[in-house]
Amino acid sequence: MLNERIELQECLELDARDPLQDFRSKFALAETGAIHFDANSMGAMPKEVPQRVAWMLNEGWRNLGRQGWAKLDWLDKPKMLGAGIAHLVGSEPEDLIVCDNTSINLYKLLSYAWGIRQSGHVLLTESKHFPTDIYIAEGWIKTLKEYGVDAEIKFADSHQQLLDSLNKDVAVVNVSYVDYRTSLRWDMANLMNKAKEVGALVVWDISHAAGAVKVDLMGNEADFAVGCGYKYLCGGPGAPAYLFIHPKHQNKKWPSIAGWMGHFDVFAFADRYQPNPRIISQTTGSPVIISNEIFAAAVDVWKKVSVEEMDSKHESLTSLFHHLILQECGSLGADMTSPATHTNAGGHVSIRHQGAGPVSEALLEHGVVSSFRKPDSIRFGISPLYHSHQDILNGVQRLRKVLSDEIWKEERFQKVSV
């Protein structure tokens, strides 16, 4: 494919053969007609959302009020939502729940993993990990030290350096399956095997993969995973996050936050805590009813999506993007920085350009939403559900115009939003 020129006709043919083409109609895309290559930040809104939220507010809140707890499925939603997206990440339905946010879930799982580890005093993580992952890990180690526990955090600058740092001192490893800047994807099987050899447990942040590319948590015997609901999964602004615990690690100790929703018998209002024996013990307080209803609209879509088709559509869209950047923008100072091989990359593609910030601003005015990351990177989050091959062509051609006509150099694009 790299040797030949790709035109609109070929993109239309690819779209006509796309087994997921009907899913685009399940989403309310931006009224401006802009192409939102922003799925790595906030996925699109499922069409059913306004109607479902209106129903929840009127029937659930206004009419049923407190009875909603008993008459509607509010309490079961964390389990139901988890079960509905489990196939996307290679989990059994009962081993994944939707609750809280990714930062809180990270805290819960890092501390839980620490409690059930076999040995070691080091928390090994990546120096370029997403900030909240680093902060939560730092905070956990600081707390342990303040309590007099021998604990240390260590950072690796690359996948290889992290693998080389694995030894018996390592208790817990915390990594992003896909890097939020470069889109570089870990070889999950390799890291899991190496971690097992030294008895370390791994907590994966799969935010930039779930709902875009195939993740196989059980197939790779992953220990723990967390991720955001609002990105590729389209759970809505501020959507709750998800967490996965391999069944062999469940019910090994109390959750770090022993909230009432994780109690064995929530409405017994028992005087003492008794954890639910399953992953539901990791829920904390009241579920976010309205947000869960929004997420449920997306989950109803995801339930009908084959993970294999999702993965191969994503591969097709992103390899087209790579090809077109070379074809349309190769001589204009834009280079691909995300990995070209599908199995090495996650949900977004990224390019490098010296004027990345102003280019991203100018793209907005040309109907393309992307995200700028300092110093010189632009990310395009690609959704296999609502993006088409034609979108990719249109997006890259608009980028070419912004670059070739030097539109990005205009004064009004120099003030850059992040």
Ligand SMILES: Cc1ncc(COP(=O)(O)O)c(C=O)c1O
């Ligand atoms: C990899 C990754 N982890 C965690 C987060 C933040 O998650 P939350 O705001 O749900 O705590 C983000 C946000 O973009 C992210 O990209």
